[in-house]
Amino acid sequence: MLNTYIEKYRKNNFQFILIDNSGRVLETNNPILPIKLNNKLQNIHPFFEILNGLLPIKNECFEFSCTNLDFKKKIFIVDITIRTQNNNENLIIIEDLTKHYKNYQLTAQARNESIINSQILELKNEYLLEKETFKNNFIANFSHQLRNPITASIIFSDLLIDSDLNAEQKNYLDIIQSSNKDLKNRIEDILDISKIESGKLILIEKVFNLKKMLHTITAAFKFLIEKKDLVFNFEIDNNLPEYIKGDQYRLKQIITNILNNAIANTNTGFIKLKIDLNYVRAKKANICIQITDTGRGIDTDHLDSIFDRFIKIESETISNKGIGLGLAIVKYLVTEMQGNIKVESEINQGSKFICNLGFKISDYNQIKKKELLNNQLPHLDKKKHILLVEDSGLIQLTILKTLAATGQFYLNIVSKGEELVPNIINKDVDLILLSNTIQNFSAVHLASTVRNLPKKYKKTPIIVLSTKAYKEDLKRFKQNGINYVITKPFDKSKLLQILHKQLK
């Protein structure tokens, strides 16, 4: 009974072909491939050309699973068994599994496509990451390259302003100084963005005088805004705490970037800076900074992208000299400070930026005392010997001029790293100013060489003049016995203040 069923349900799936030793068909049932007797199987389909090699091997069984046979425009996916015998009768069994293999094909298709797509995605990500890293490194390196000439330009303009100049020359110098400042700000912006993108921008929290900082900002911007024939209104809430703990430089950057943006986009009317105390809770002050202008406003379509990088709302009538990074930096800094920022705007009516930030309040008396001490340059008992290791002629001259103007220092300059140790041993050196861009020598290497010298020399303070000030660089400098790092571009007062502090 079972055999009947087997016969009934399986027979159409199997084809049995008997062939002689040359491949000629002796007998066949034809449920799958219609094959004529006496034809050579090799001529039916190229697969069977394999018989030429297999038929001479007697009494063997060869199995070929999942073989695609396209036959008269139809594809059969079959398992083929070839049984060779030594009696000139060889058996070919073909089992049609097309349906089964087609299902398998669908699964394999989905699996392979998904694997390939994820590999391609991975490659694209790698490529984008490489591109991004290249771009950030390029920007960072390029900006660093500009730091030496800008430092020199800033310091020499500062020195020049103290000299005897006529009105016209002073006017020219004003323009140079203003351009220096602009250039410095642009480079700082680009560097900040590259730091943000590579996750290297960190906030440095210190106690500072908030009211004093705001006073400095309003004084500087009053001049800038009124120069453009605009009215500057500012309201600073009297209840604001005087001393708070936060990143003063970055808070200042938030306010000045928004104010600069307002100036650039306003031609008539006013710009208003309003700073209020929202509330004080658990010794924390939450402040609200509002900057309003009567400028050209922002289209509703652009409001969402206003904080994106390199986004500038173009206008034919307004000359906007920024590069579109200011607000992107603002947004990042506000977010890093756990604050929030929003903008309200109406086209041709103006814009209003509202930013809320929280800061810890600090003790007034202690800070005041410290501040007083910090602001005074410590008195030096005698003229000090400074050894400068720097291969940039421009920076050598800049520092020489700065120190010479004070009359408090002797300066010895060397350009090569290998001259450092002989100079320390053979000459009086109270402090080493070390560039981190000396050819063939890193500042870290030179500093550790000094720290390994005999006791008499190894304690000499070392200040590094660096174009790089990433967190990991600063850590490395400190670990290798470097006392302080001054980042380029620097100005006269900063250099002198740090020298005095280290020599005290």
Added chain:
Amino acid sequence: MIVSKKIVLIGHFGVGKTSLIRRFVEDTFSEGYKVTIGVHISKKTVIISEDQLISLIIWDLEGQDDIKKTRPTYLLGTNAFIYAFDLSRPVTFENLKSEIHFLKKNYPNTPLKVVGNKMDLVNKEYLKQYNSIFNCLVDYFVSAKTGSRVESLFYKLAIELI
């Protein structure tokens, strides 16, 4: 008399083995990807000279990420191998050295051509990155899409097989 020779194409899935064969046999190309399961066999006769024809029986094997997984009966009576990989997907050639070693060790007298496909998707700068792999191991850079060097690959292999 026409001589028949069996050529087996192997390599990872999705490297374009079927496309190479379709380009050579039918001179067509399709952008879509259709997975080959098991084996698909095609035939093309190549004219070497006026009195010399060769029939190439080309076995297109299902792609495997490891050559050792290939069903051994598929390789019976192979006269030449073409090992294909995708130039644009490093995962398909990162084990090239060991795959070739395996073939050369187990089929020492069978000609082998190592072929980087999808040449149209990469540029010279990209290829330079992989000089250490490509310089010493790869015989042909081809593109099934543009047809570049596909004919030449099979034709030269056919000559070698006579």
